[in-house]
Amino acid sequence: MDLTKLKQEIISYSKSIGIDKIGFTTADPFTELKNRLICQQELGYQSGFEEPDIEKRTNPALLMEEPRSIISIALAYPAKMKIRVESKKGARRGIFCRASWGLDYHHIIKDRLQKLETFIVLQVPDVRLKSMVDTGELSDRAVAVRAGIGWSGKNCAVITPEFGSYVYIGEMITSLPFEPDTPIEDRCGSCTKCLEACPTGALVQGGQINAQRCISFLTQTKSLIPDEFRDKIGNRIYGCDSCQTACPYNKGKDFHFHEEMEPDPEVAKPLLKPILNLSNREFKLKFGQVSGAWRGKKPIQRNAMIALAHFKDQSAVPDLIRVLKEETSPVARGTAAWALGKIGGELALSALKTAKARETDPEVLREIDKGLGLISNC
Template sequence: MDYRKLKEEIILYSQEIGIDKIGFTTADTFREMKNRLIRQAESGYQSGFEEPDINKRVHPELIFPEPRSIISIAIAYPSKMKDAPQSKKGERRGIFARASWGTDYHVILRDKLKRLEEFIKGRVPAAITKSMVDTGELVDRAVAERAGIGWSGKNCSIITPEFGSYVYLGEMITSLPLEPDKPMEDRCGDCNKCIDVCPTGALVAGGQLNAKRCIAFLTQTKGFLPDEFRKKLGNRLYGCDTCQTVCPENKGKDFHVHPETEPDPEIAKPLLKPLLSISNRDFKEKFGHVSGSWRGKKPIQRNAIIALAHYKDETALPELIKVLKEDSRPVIRGTAAWAIGKIGGADAEPELQHALDRETDVEVLNEIKKGIQLLETPQ
């Protein structure tokens, strides 16, 4: 088998099916990544969403029989929204991070990888392949870095010369000995903009992230958001783009080459108040196709409540008071109580006092007391 020719054919086919970048690397152990992951675990910086077995994340042979090479792919996505609706008084809006615009990237990448697998097996029927996107054992970024897709930036994203860091990543382990590509030289240099502007100081050093402080992670949690992060959330409903938008390598990068990645402005930047009463069925119907919906509506609703408090939107008080009175979920009731106190208004104190008398959940009672304290404290 002429594997050099096969690699060229794979590259050409990848371009035909809309893969923007493709790279090849060995299936050797990801030794540097293993050291990073160990440091991450020892420092308590893991999110809890990742594969818990570090060895599986860095030893391809533990998850695939006799791996010979790994193919990494990248798909570019837009950084600017066309016809973005304006957030205005009485009609405040939240925002989903760019990686959650358009169709769920897992779906997009899995489709590309499946077609690539079928092409490879059409050429080499005995080939064995295993593809993964984000939720697999391997670290997408480590594979992409070693396969020459881009370099690993200080913002913990893969940065490509062509598309900046606005790329989705996926990979395929194969039994084929395909020639590896060379890694790319790091171009971050002494630039520390992403570290300097991270809203919560989650980027503790270049290329090292304390996931538990990262807003992108925090927006996906389902419990009460710790007080110190509420004022940092702004109007974010899912994810955070700050470390990408300040990156000089992303300046002027905006690609609209895949229709499926284009955002629906009313979904990517939705009105906040309707989110407070949206049903499970309506949430799935409206937001179910975007990656930001994977944790369900609860985190999005909690974040919407915090965003309304951020705006001090008094027009939202009737909806927030209704949530405080009627919602069965302590996290949502409690966050609404805190938001009512943050926003203020004539009805705020009596409603919070009534809630204090009828509430039985200890955590919600604590949030009601915080709301009352906010009313008594000049802001």
């Protein structure tokens, strides 16, 4: 078999199916990554969303019998909306991060990988392949870096020379010993703009992140947001792009290659108040196709309340009072109580006093007291 020829055929085919960049690397263990992950684990910096077995995250041989190479792919996504919608007084809007614009990227990447698998099997019927994206065991970023897709930036994102860090990535382990591509040298230099831009100081140092402080992680949790982060979340209702927008390699980068990635502005930048009143069915109809919906309705509603508090939106007070009165979730009631305190006013004050008299959940009572304290300090 002429693997050099096959590699070129795979590269050519990948372009025809909408893969913007492709790279090849060995299936050797990711030894350096393993050491970093152990360190992250010991420091308590992991998010908890990752594959818990570090060996599986760093050793392809544990995922497929006799792997010989890994193919990494990247697809560029838009950085700007073609149609903009504005946040106005009385009609405030939240924002999903760019990686959650358009169709859920897991579906997009899986589609391209499946097409690539079909093509390779036609050429080599007895080949063994295993594809994954994000929720798989391997570290997508480590594979992409070693395959020459880009380098690992100080913001922990893969930065490509062509598309900046606005790329979705995925990979395929193969039983074919393809010639590996050359990794790209780190080009961040002495720049620290991403570290300076991080609202919560989650970027501990270049290339190291404390996920427990990262807004992207915090917006995906299901518990009450810790006090120190609430004001910093702003109007973000899923994810955070601060470290990406600050990166010089993303300046002027905006690619609209894939129709399924184009954002619906009413979904990517939705009105906040209606979110508080969505049923599960309504939530799925409106947001179910985007990656930011993976944790369900409750975190998005909690984040929407924090965003309304950020805007001090008086028109949202009746909606927040309804949540405080009617929601069964202590997290929802507690966040509503805090948000009412941040917004303030006589109506909010009265609602908080009434709620305090009937509330039995200790966590919610603490949030009610915080809200009352915020109003008294105005």
